[in-house]
Amino acid sequence: MIWIVTMPSAEQGSHKVETSNESRLKAPGLRAAKTTTLFRAVNPELFIKPNKPVMALGLIAISLCVGYLGYLHAVKENNQELYEAIDSQGERHMRRKTSKWD
Incomplete structure (x- = not known):
């Protein structure tokens, strides 16, 4: 062969x-x-x-979302309601409202 x-x-x-x-x-x-x-x-x-314009828009959107959540957290911390408490000796004190979970 x-x-x-x-x-x-x-x-x-x-x-x-x-x-x-x-x-x-x-x-x-x-x-x-x-x-x-x-x-x-x-x-x-x-x-x-990779699509760079789409990545840039996504990064901006996520940054804005995280910033907004931080803003809401800061506003909540500063906006806790105060109330007047009277202790056992009759003195008045201003206290922030707290949760039973704290």
């Missing part, structure tokens, strides 16, 4: 190498890897290009 192997020309082989290197450079990371559709569906953040 005789096997005949034909070799592609050097010009064709080098062209294939250049296109594979170019495709690796265009899609770095996992975007160039061969994966299943399920893996891409479960982990889309690995394959989607």
Whole structure:
């Protein structure tokens, strides 16, 4: 039995190498890897290009939410109602209302 192997020309082989290197450079990371559709569906953040304007808007929105929660906490601390308490000796004292849970 005789096997005949034909070799592609050097010009064709080098062209294939250049296109594979170019495709690796265009899609770095996992975007160039061969994966299943399920893996891409479960982990889309690995394959989607970052969108900087959307990230900036998200960062601003989260910062505003955290700032608003801090503001509400500060207003609640300063707005605790005061009441006048009379001790057993008849003296009057101003106290802040506290919860039974404190």
